[in-house]
């Protein structure tokens with residue numbers, strides 16, 4: 001079998017077989033197939049697509065490319081959660097402590113930033129001392145001990161995705177339904193949870209820009225989960241506007257902490273509570289509405305924040321940051337992006353806000369790039385709000401003043417100001433599970 005022939009087949013829009021997918025995944029993991037050939041195949045898949053059968057094969061082969069985690073030493077129903085990726089999407093940092101505070105174990109493996117979107121692991125690493133790399137034993141013991149651990153992919157978990165994810169990030173091959181579904185579901189299957197909740201983002205800041213594509217992605221993932229016997233539910237949530245106001249690693253952790261203190265942005269709180277409720281419902285804590293109420297209470301009574309603090313301590317971080325944000329450090333350059341005219345913010349192209357944040361240092365330009373944990377942006381104004389001429393819309397934070405001009409150019413394309421505010425759309429747009437699709 002030759003990689004050249006597989007690329008050619010997919011380039012011409014033909015179906016590739018189980019054996020061919022296995023050949024390329026195995027060869028890539030073992031280093032016998034180089035990045036440039038896999039890049040070419042990814043681009044062919046991106047353009048030509050993969051059918052349901054190919055996607056299921058790819059998911060299974062990826063899930064089997066490394067270790068499978070056995071979570072049975074942890075008592076109780078383990079419910080995992082995954083987001084398809086968004087801008088300012090720090091819901092894991094809010095909902096994981098909520099769920100754990102309510103007694104449902106959270107054994108969560110998260111990823112790094114991808115394309116214009118951020119990743120939970122990069123965010124957590126902005127906490128001084130926080131260790132995201134845990135051995136399997138440490139990971140399991142921590143969940144047994146304090147009920148929560150959020151770590152990078154531990155051990156040899158889905159090595160195929162580790163390599164493909166990093167390559168897709170720098171080859172413009174992220175936003176494809178089959179590639180996203182197989183990436184996410186292979187990790188969820190190998191991670192060993194009994195049940196899975198997926199937060200499928202939709203809109204200009206998401207990989208899926210339309211409701212149609214987002215529902216198709218959600219359905220593809222629910223089908224894969226149910227096929228392998230894991231109850232899977234998906235919630236489609238709005239990503240036409242960034243979630244909360246902060247984009248960038250330390251900035252987002254601070255905002256998540258504010259939310260756990262009950263004083264965060266309402267949109268972030270709302271989406272986090274909904275996903276937490278779905279996880280708790282699958283864990284058997286009651287109806288969705290009851291679980292929503294329990295989640296709100298975990299914020300009000302401080303138990304969720306206490307759980308987050310406990311996790312930071314357990315993973316070697318300085319938990320004093322929860323009370324003193326200056327311990328994160330400060331970016332050396334702050335720049336104010338102001339409105340050139342008076343009007344309403346009609347639209348914010350959310351992916352471009354993510355790109356501006358990456359340019360400032362919050363994400364990676366190449367696989368090898370280092371991240372600046374303090375870089376990013378804070379939105380003072382969001383879609384629908386009124387702005388006066390000269391009023392600050394966005395504050396930019398970086399340690400590299402040379403990046404400001406390029407980021408500002410992107411922001412100029414991202415922010416659209418007009419005479420009228422746009423129509424609001426709901427934050428929670430649809431629910432998908434094995435029973436069907438409910439659109440809000």
Ligand code: URA
Nearest residue numbers: 084085179180183184
């Ligand atoms: N999140 C993932 O884990 N994989 C993707 O491909 C996209 C988002």
